[in-house]
Amino acid sequence: VKIYLNNAASAWPRAPGVAEAIVRTLETPPSHPGRSVSCCVDVITQCRESLARLLGGVSAERIVLTMNATHSLNIAILGMALQKSDMVVTSVTEHNSVLRPLHHLQSRNGIQIRKIRLDSHGSIDVAEYRSALADKPRLVVLNHVSNVTGRIQDVASLLALAKNAGAVTILDASQSLGHIPLRADELSADIIVFTGHKGLHGPAGTGGMYVSPGIELEQFYVGGTGVRSDLSMHPTEMPIRLEAGTPNVPGLSGLATALQWYESNGEALRETEHQQSILLRTGLRDTSGIRLYGDDGDDFSKHIGITSFRIDGWDVEETGFVLQESFDIICRTGLHCAPLIHEAIGSAPEGTVRFSVSGFTTREEIDTALAAVRNLAS
Ligand SMILES: Cc1ncc(COP(=O)(O)O)c(C=O)c1O
Numbered sequence: 001v002k003i004y005l006n007n008a009a010s011a012w013p014r015a016p017g018v019a020e021a022i023v024r025t026l027e028t029p030p031s032h033p034g035r036s037v038s039c040c041v042d043v044i045t046q047c048r049e050s051l052a053r054l055l056g057g058v059s060a061e062r063i064v065l066t067m068n069a070t071h072s073l074n075i076a077i078l079g080m081a082l083q084k085s086d087m088v089v090t091s092v093t094e095h096n097s098v099l100r101p102l103h104h105l106q107s108r109n110g111i112q113i114r115k116i117r118l119d120s121h122g123s124i125d126v127a128e129y130r131s132a133l134a135d136k137p138r139l140v141v142l143n144h145v146s147n148v149t150g151r152i153q154d155v156a157s158l159l160a161l162a163k164n165a166g167a168v169t170i171l172d173a174s175q176s177l178g179h180i181p182l183r184a185d186e187l188s189a190d191i192i193v194f195t196g197h198k199g200l201h202g203p204a205g206t207g208g209m210y211v212s213p214g215i216e217l218e219q220f221y222v223g224g225t226g227v228r229s230d231l232s233m234h235p236t237e238m239p240i241r242l243e244a245g246t247p248n249v250p251g252l253s254g255l256a257t258a259l260q261w262y263e264s265n266g267e268a269l270r271e272t273e274h275q276q277s278i279l280l281r282t283g284l285r286d287t288s289g290i291r292l293y294g295d296d297g298d299d300f301s302k303h304i305g306i307t308s309f310r311i312d313g314w315d316v317e318e319t320g321f322v323l324q325e326s327f328d329i330i331c332r333t334g335l336h337c338a339p340l341i342h343e344a345i346g347s348a349p350e351g352t353v354r355f356s357v358s359g360f361t362t363r364e365e366i367d368t369a370l371a372a373v374r375n376l377a378s
Pocket of ligand 1 (some may be wrong): 146
């Protein structure tokens with residue numbers, strides 16, 4: 001039996017009923033929205049409506065469904081149509097799905113990028129952030145929760161500062177939606193990007209974003225929509241303004257089921273994740289020969305269930321390999337697609353061993369994982 005501690009990459013198990021929903025869709029004659037009256041219209045509407053409720057009651061019309069958070073971030077960042085003179089403020093905690101689209105624009109259009117560093121607690125350095133905002137960036141993109149340390153940033157106040165400075169704000173909620181309650185109206189985020197296969201326990205290949213009213217992203221990805229086929233240009237109304245082509249209907253039916261399940265079970269899921277995370281963190285901290293990264297002592301309120309560490313004398317890749325081969329524990333090692341944070345937290349250039357729990361992780365699994373780490377540490 002494998003112990004799965006790689007939920008930050010992709011959650012497992014999926015929510016109950018997800019696999020069955022996907023199989024059911026694949027076993028039913030396919031149909032597409034607008035192309036026929038079909039169950040898939042319901043699935044897509046269900047996803048939009050559940051996500052709109054989950055974000056605190058936003059309009060379902062403003063929920064765009066995509067393949068994953070990376071897809072959403074590309075649509076959002078490229079849709080800003082940034083010019084050479086534009087400045088973007090972001091941070092060193094960002095995932096490559098934010099950094100690479102920005103670097104791409106930097107090399108193509110010459111945009112300027114300011115990457116705010118972290119203070120000693122792993123939080124964005126507010127003084128540096130404020131001084132960057134004084135230069136009037138057009139766009140601010142911030143990660144809500146680090147996929148390396150699990151640290152929750154105070155994005156409500158950070159994004160409010162950005163709005164006051166006149167910037168458009170994008171929140172990368174890939175590691176927060178499903179893990180912590182999130183309300184769009186309390187966040188000053190113009191765009192909230194999320195994924196289906198992590199905290200929501202849906203299938204890979206699903207994701208989306210909330211685009212608040214008044215934000216009109218440029219379309220760079222256009223094509224068939226199944227509706228308004230008479231138009232020579234892609235429709236401009238939301239949400240199809242930012243969607244084109246045949247959607248991932250099997251995946252979205254899985255996501256709709258996951259969301260439905262989450263609406264009744266999310267609170268308990270989050271509470272269990274929090275408890276297991278405390279067990280894991282304290283257990284690792286109490287083990288000699290272990291170094292934790294981005295730890296906050298006993299303040300567990302600032303982390304979701306992601307813990308990064310290293311065992312003295314062990315290479316991180318080797319640790320992951322031995323944990324998998326000898327102990328049946330699946331985790332992730334290295335830079336975790338977030339190359340810049342490691343300098344800040346002291347884990348460059350190798351990165352970390354990352355254990356990420358979910359609300360499905362059991363106490364026994366945590367105990368077994370801790371025993372394995374202790375074994376290697378000694
Ligand atoms: C913080 C963060 N942003 C973005 C992503 C990209 O998510 P997706 O795999 O859905 O594209 C991830 C995935 O690891 C992530 O951790």
